[in-house]
Amino acid sequence: MPYPDRFYPVVDSVAWVTRLALLGVGTIQLRAKNLDDAEALQIVTDALEVIKGTDAKLVVNDYWRAAIVAGAKHLHLGQEDLVGADLAEIRKAGLTLGISTHDDEELATALAAKPDYIALGPIFPTTLKSMRFAPQGIPKITEWKKRIGDIPLVAIGGIKFEQAAEIYAAGADSIAVVSDVTQNTDPDARVRQWLGQGAEAA
Template sequence: MPYPDRFYPVVDSIAWVKRLAALGVGTVQLRAKDLDDGAALQLVTDALDAVKGTSVRLIINDYWRAAIVAGAQHLHLGQEDLATADLHEIRAAGLTLGLSTHDDAELETALAARPDYIALGPIFPTTLKSMRFAPQGIPKITDWKQRVGSIPLVAIGGIKLEQAEEIFAAGADSIAVVSDVTQNPDPDARVRAWLDFVAETA
């Protein structure tokens, strides 16, 4: 299986992780904000327990120390966290590393860290968090894919299933999805539709 999977949901609770695992999702990112070290370690430990025995590759957002201690395998960092993280320690622990990028300077910083994938966003306007960066638009995906080469490129930010075909055609290897799942009136059906789509277009 490619890493990350072409459909890559990002959620904020263990309940969501369990729900997605039960639906057969292959890659899930757990992104919970503003936890202290103890709470982060508990969350990561519990989340790893929740996916034990499933095929889910659980990506921990930001809490790299907790990820190492708890024995996680996959990590995602934003640029602010990347600036303070110990990349040598992360790599020594055997963690894969995905990085967020929003502009040219951040892309250069990310490439220097030799990540396992690079995320570009927001592609479209997103209501989930206030963004310092304007929407990138689909043409930017093509440009950045040419620049990152063989490194998988993940598109994120306001993306719905109806736009997936165009985004993959532009060069994205994976699409990270938040509100199209978590704010959907029927999340399970939406997840199944995403999984069907990526299976048909693989």
């Protein structure tokens, strides 16, 4: 399977990781904020435990030390976290690395770290966190993809299933989704829609 998978949900709890893994989701990012070292290690360890026996790959957001100690395989860093991260240690531990980008300067910083994928966002306005960056829009996906070449491009930010085909067509290799799943009235049905779309588009 490609990494990351074309459908890439981002969730904040082990319960969500469990639910998505059982539905057959291939790549799941665990993004839980404001944890201390012990809490981070616990949640990463628990999440790795619940995906055993499934096809899911767990991507740890931010907590690179916990990811290394717990034996995770995949890591995602925002630009702020990238500053304080020990890339040599991360690579020595065999972790893949995805990096968030929002503008040209951040893209240059990310590419210097030789990432396994680049995330671009927010594509659309997002209600989940206040962003200091304006929505990028779909044309930016095409531009970014041309610039990064063979590195997988993940689109994130306010994306709903109904926009998926257009975003894949613009050049995104993967779509990261938060509220379209976690705030959906029927999350399981929504996930199945996404998984079906990913299979058709692959």
